[in-house]
Every structure is written in structure tokens, then in C-alpha cells.
Amino acid sequence: xxxxxxxKLIHYPAAGKYEMYNLKHDPxxxxxxxxxxxxxxxxxxxxxxMRTIMRSMDDPLLHISSKPN
Numbered sequence: 210x211x212x213x214x215x216x217k218l219i220h221y222p223a224a225g226k227y228e229m230y231n232l233k234h235d236p237x238x239x240x241x242x243x244x245x246x247x248x249x250x251x252x253x254x255x256x257x258x259m260r261t262i263m264r265s266m267d268d269p270l271l272h273i274s275s276k277p278n
Contacts, residue, residue: 211255211258211259211262212232213251213254213255213258215231215232215233215234216229216230216231216232216251216255217229217230217231217232217238218243218252218255218256218258218259220256220259222270227243227252227256228241228243229241229242229243229248229251229252229255230242
């Protein structure tokens with residue numbers, strides 16, 4: 210999980226799934242925004258943030274997480 214401002218990205222590596230939420234407008238995380246075309250740039254930025262954090266921690270899930278999605 211990674212946050213940037215009001216946006217939150219959750220990754221489920223085993224399922225190869227991402228979920229993205231705007232916590233300001235959706236604090237209960239009911240509306241997944243990961244497939245909203247207009248937010249593709251935000252999604253990619255959050256994914257890059259997550260990969261950076263995972264690399265810095267030598268996270269073994271990084272290899273699972275690098276599968277295309």
C-alpha cells in the first residue's frame with residue numbers, strides 16, 4: 210500500500226490486482242478508481258512509488274509485482 214496526497218494504491222500481488230482510492234472523497238474505499246482512464250497517470254505514478262519503496266526494502270514480492278497488469 211502506498212499513499213500520495215489523497216490517493217491510495219493497494220496491490221494484491223498474488224492476484225495481480227491493484228485498487229486505487231481517493232480517500233478525501235471515498236474514505237470507506239468503496240469505489241475503486243484503478244480502471245478510470247483519466248486517472249491512469251496517477252495510477253502509474255503510485256505504482257512507481259510502490260516499486261521504489263519495495264526495491265529499497267528488498268521486498269521479495271517485487272518479483273511477483275513486476276508482472277504486467
